Amino acid sequence: xxxxxxxxxxxxxxxxxxxxxxxxxxxxxxxxxxxxxxxxxxxxxxxxxxxxxxxxxxxxxxxxxxxxxxxxxxxxxxxxxxxxxxxxxxxxxxxxxxxxxxxxxxxxxxxxxxxxxxxxxxxxxxxxxxxxxxxxxxxxxxxxxxxxxxxxxxxxxxxxxxxxxxxxxxxxxxxxxxxxxxxxxxxxxxxxxxxxxxxxxxxx
Numbered sequence: 001x002x003x004x005x006x007x008x009x010x011x012x013x014x015x016x017x018x019x020x021x022x023x024x025x026x027x028x029x030x031x032x033x034x035x036x037x038x039x040x041x042x043x044x045x046x047x048x049x050x051x052x053x054x055x056x057x058x059x060x061x062x063x064x065x066x067x068x069x070x071x072x073x074x075x076x077x078x079x080x081x082x083x084x085x086x087x088x089x090x091x092x093x094x095x096x097x098x099x100x101x102x103x104x105x106x107x108x109x110x111x112x113x114x115x116x117x118x119x120x121x122x123x124x125x126x127x128x129x130x131x132x133x134x135x136x137x138x139x140x141x142x143x144x145x146x147x148x149x150x151x152x153x154x155x156x157x158x159x160x161x162x163x164x165x166x167x168x169x170x171x172x173x174x175x176x177x178x179x180x181x182x183x184x185x186x187x188x189x190x191x192x193x194x195x196x197x198x199x200x201x202x203x204x
Contacts, residue, residue, distance in 0.1 A: 027129025028056040032157045034149040036065040036087035042189050043132050051095025058098040060122045062153050067106040109149040115156055123165035124178035130185040133157040
């Protein structure tokens with residue numbers, strides 16, 4: 001397997017919207033994001049395109065999204081099912097086959113063993129060829145990266161891709177139900193809002 005030949009070293013390439021596949025592989029795609037609606041802001045166009053190419057796609061949403069509203073008439077408890085249903089509907093529109101909610105508290109995500117285990121389990125469960133996630137860095141130009149849940153999610157996803165979901169000695173309690181899995185490609189958000197190169201891709 002390979003990636004389109006437009007990268008700048010280290011197996012990286014810019015994920016383009018026109019003219020070529022995102023990868024040359026035909027395996028499944030797993031989008032791992034911090035909140036409901038993150039996948040659409042992160043890579044909605046890319047997800048729709050991959051679905052049109054016939055790829056099987058699933059979402060893992062890490063937090064319950066219970067802080068994501070400016071409406072003072074809605075409580076955090078009331079907000080959870082609203083945002084979950086909105087996410088399911090958006091996923092159906094884009095052609096996503098499955099959505100899994102891990103249920104962590106919005107705005108309070110920490111890099112813990114439990115979180116690493118949960119994400120490793122989902123990677124082993126869905127066994128994707130490609131994972132799409134957020135940007136792990138906070139920079140001035142990467143506005144989505146200003147949210148710590150986004151950065152924490154992205155860092156943990158990368159830790160799980162290599163080595164935690166891949167190696168059988170990591171999280172042995174997941175065996176035999178969730179066998180190790182090697183992800184071949186990872187795409188992280190570039191944080192761009194102009195529609196150009198929304199993801200930076202690399203092979204693993």
